[in-house]
Amino acid sequence: MSLTLLFSAPERLWSSYETALPTALEKAGLDAHLTRDAAPEEVDYIVYAPNDTLTDFTPYINAKAVLSLWAGVEKIAPNPTLTQPLCRMVDPGLALGMRDYVVGHVMRYHLGMDRHIHGLNGKWDHVTPPLVKDRSVTVLGLGELGQICATALAQLGFAVTGWSRRPKEIDGLNCLHGPDGLAQALSTADILVTLLPDTNATQNTLNADTLALMPKGAQIVNPGRGTLIDDDALLAALDSDQIGHATLDVFRTEPLPADHPYWSHPKVTVTPHIAAETRADTACDVIAENIRRSEAGEPLLHLVNRHAGY
Ligand code: NDP
Ligand code: OXD
Numbered sequence: 001m002s003l004t005l006l007f008s009a010p011e012r013l014w015s016s017y018e019t020a021l022p023t024a025l026e027k028a029g030l031d032a033h034l035t036r037d038a039a040p041e042e043v044d045y046i047v048y049a050p051n052d053t054l055t056d057f058t059p060y061i062n063a064k065a066v067l068s069l070w071a072g073v074e075k076i077a078p079n080p081t082l083t084q085p086l087c088r089m090v091d092p093g094l095a096l097g098m099r100d101y102v103v104g105h106v107m108r109y110h111l112g113m114d115r116h117i118h119g120l121n122g123k124w125d126h127v128t129p130p131l132v133k134d135r136s137v138t139v140l141g142l143g144e145l146g147q148i149c150a151t152a153l154a155q156l157g158f159a160v161t162g163w164s165r166r167p168k169e170i171d172g173l174n175c176l177h178g179p180d181g182l183a184q185a186l187s188t189a190d191i192l193v194t195l196l197p198d199t200n201a202t203q204n205t206l207n208a209d210t211l212a213l214m215p216k217g218a219q220i221v222n223p224g225r226g227t228l229i230d231d232d233a234l235l236a237a238l239d240s241d242q243i244g245h246a247t248l249d250v251f252r253t254e255p256l257p258a259d260h261p262y263w264s265h266p267k268v269t270v271t272p273h274i275a276a277e278t279r280a281d282t283a284c285d286v287i288a289e290n291i292r293r294s295e296a297g298e299p300l301l302h303l304v305n306r307h308a309g310y
Pocket of ligand 2 (some may be wrong): 276277
């Protein structure tokens with residue numbers, strides 16, 4: 001019998017998936033149909049991105065898994081009605097997009113590009129950047145996205161430190177972990193990239209105390225989540241020149257409210273949660289493979305650890 005996949009995601013995403021996902025399912029040898037409307041008890045899988053319509057998973061008594069289109073699952077993982085296995089998105093297209101965003105903004109900071117883009121006002125003022133080997137970059141989070149960014153930066157020649165919850169060994173990176181590793185990771189961060197998930201343990205990772213550990217004038221790129229940063233502490237650190245500049249893609253409230261001080265702060269670049277997006281052409285294969293596995297009784301890929309929250 002044909003499997004029923006409920007597509008529960010914002011309207012704007014439908015056009016990217018309505019043909020691509022059925023094509024990927026067919027390629028994976030699955031007899032399945034994708035719909036935006038089905039009787040809950042008839043649904044076998046839920047393809048999900050945060051939306052206001054589906055907040056109670058209780059009626060989906062036969063759903064075998066919820067497959068997130070997002071990598072970050074903080075909006076769904078704590079939902080007490082969700083008893084089905086939850087898989088987060090690990091998509092090669094998403095990862096490449098994040099790599100490009102992070103490398104671009106790190107290079108912009110490294111080369112001091114803003115000085116010239118904003119103009120020197122007629123002053124022939126030479127500031128020569130150091131070579132990349134003499135610039136330290138720290139990446140908080142060494143998961144799917146942190147790792148591809150950290151490795152790309154190391155391949156360019158930056159001295160890269162990475163930080164994660166559990167110990168890791170990754171070629172070309174100085175890997176630190178756990179609460180003790182954080183102080184060391186921050187203390188060398190000329191440029192800091194934050195790619196942690198939003199969990200109880202990661203909220204306010206950057207606060208007045210931890211920002212003070214960074215080299216004076218350090219620059220921050222945050223495509224992770226807004227909750228990683230205590231906003232008042234960051235604004236104070238920018239105003240005192242402890243932090244030189246911040247590029248922020250994600251915020252506690254999105255869209256970022258029009259009156260938020262970040263919009264007009266001279267040392268903040270706001271990007272509207274565009275660092276990386278799941279790409280349907282690659283993500284549909286990931287979803288189809290997970291459904292194939294589930295139907296074959298094989299373990300699901302990218303299962304969320306509900307206890308850890310990511
Ligand atoms: P992963 O789950 O693959 O990686 C998370 C990393 O964070 C892991 O290295 C993990 O450590 C580490 N981590 C988690 N908790 C802690 C902790 N308490 N202390 C130290 N390290 C911790 O996630 P992804 O790399 O796929 O994605 C990261 C985040 O990027 C997403 O959760 C999302 O918030 C954000 N994102 C933003 C996008 C954007 O457009 N702005 C797009 C997509 C994602 P360990 O390896 O030990 O488990
Ligand atoms: C994600 C995101 O988590 O877009 O995938 O932020």
